[in-house]
Amino acid sequence: MTKKSSRPISVVTGGAGFLGSHLTDRLLEEGHDVIVIDNFITGSPHNLEHLAENIHLKFIRHDVTEYIFVPGPVHYVWHFASPASPIDYLELPIPTLKVGSLGTHNALGLAREKKAAFLLASTSETYGDPLIHPQTEDYWGNVNPVGPRGVYDEAKRFAEAMTMAYHTFHGMDTKIVRIFNTYGPRMRLRDGRVVPTFIGQALTNQSLTIFGDGSQTRSFCYVSDLIDGIYRLMMSEYHHPVNIGNPREMTIKEFGEAILKLIETTSAMEFKPLPIDDPKVRQPDITRAKTILKWEPKIDFEEGIQETIHYFRSKI
Ligand code: NAD
Ligand code: UDP
Secondary structure, eight states: OOSSOOSOEEEEETTTSHHHHHHHHHHHHTTOEEEEEEOOSSOOGGGGGGGTTOTTEEEEEOOTTSOOOOOSOOSEEEEOOSOOSHHHHHHOHHHHHHIIIIIHHHHHHHHHHHTOEEEEEEEGGGGBSOSSSSBOTTOOOBOOTTSTTHHHHHHHHHHHHHHHHHHHHHOOOEEEEEEOOEEOTTSOTTSOOHHHHHHHHHHTTOOEEEETTSOOEEEOEEHHHHHHHHHHHHTSSOOSOEEESOOOEEEHHHHHHHHHHHSOOOOOEEEEOOOTTOOSOOOBOOHHIIIIIOOOOOSOHHHHHHHHHHHHHTTO
């Protein structure tokens, strides 16, 4: 990275993860210098290896729940560090709570020190098992704080509260994106999320593990669409939470059927118990993103899922 650069400088916490690495690609394309901070707890250096020779990228291996030191100017802090798949955060309950609370505090502190804009990667999980459908940003949610998912949901809710307090109390330029289920290349094959799990199972002729009766719904957004919405949000003047996701909703059983149609396989479906507090429905209302950011998803499910299958074929 050049020392006296006129390029904007971005810090991406969690930049070695699925979304953080795609965000890093986009920022480099936009002409930023990027400093990735990651401790690899769920991410991997492989997600950034295509950028190994890029002089505009710097990597710091660090746990952001500890004080974050970055020398020189910083213009944008993108706080993406956190386990994100239910399997990961069930295995890592305390690191998940710590990165959402202490990690967010440190990342906000870095942004304040540098007079940088700050964006929090929050989640549709702040709505919990929602009682209104589709979910609008003014819905406060239905979260069980002491259930297994509470470690993630409450950490993100705390992170949103902390981010908003830095905006109102310190006058900082902060943004909050509520990300709905996103998929694409660089997800971990075995991260337990439904997209890599079903594709991996179909590619290896194993049964697709449908939890419950498969009537619960999700709405899947392709990663490039999500990153575009997030980039627009950071560059906007808007400080309240914004949903970014694809409103096309389907049941998990329909998703499994789609995978079985698209992949030549001998796999069938196998029904397993529904995990505790698994949300029954999830669909973003994206009116706010459409109005304020002039954003809506462009990649339809059929196209995005083919790209993703293509990626996982190379990983098996
Ligand atoms: P991921 O697990 O692939 O990436 C998270 C990254 O954060 C990993 O590289 C991990 O090593 C790093 N990390 C975790 N704790 C850290 C710590 N204490 N210090 C430094 N690095 C740390 O997950 P993802 O899907 O890329 O999710 C990224 C962000 O987006 C998360 O904050 C997640 O909550 C949010 N999000 C993702 C989705 C989705 O569908 N992918 C949905 C909602 C919200
Ligand atoms: N799911 C499933 N089989 C699996 C993995 C997940 O049926 O092997 C279901 C899960 O119960 C949930 C949905 O798929 O209803 C999406 O799960 P994921 O872990 O991808 O993310 P979530 O939206 O629950 O955070």
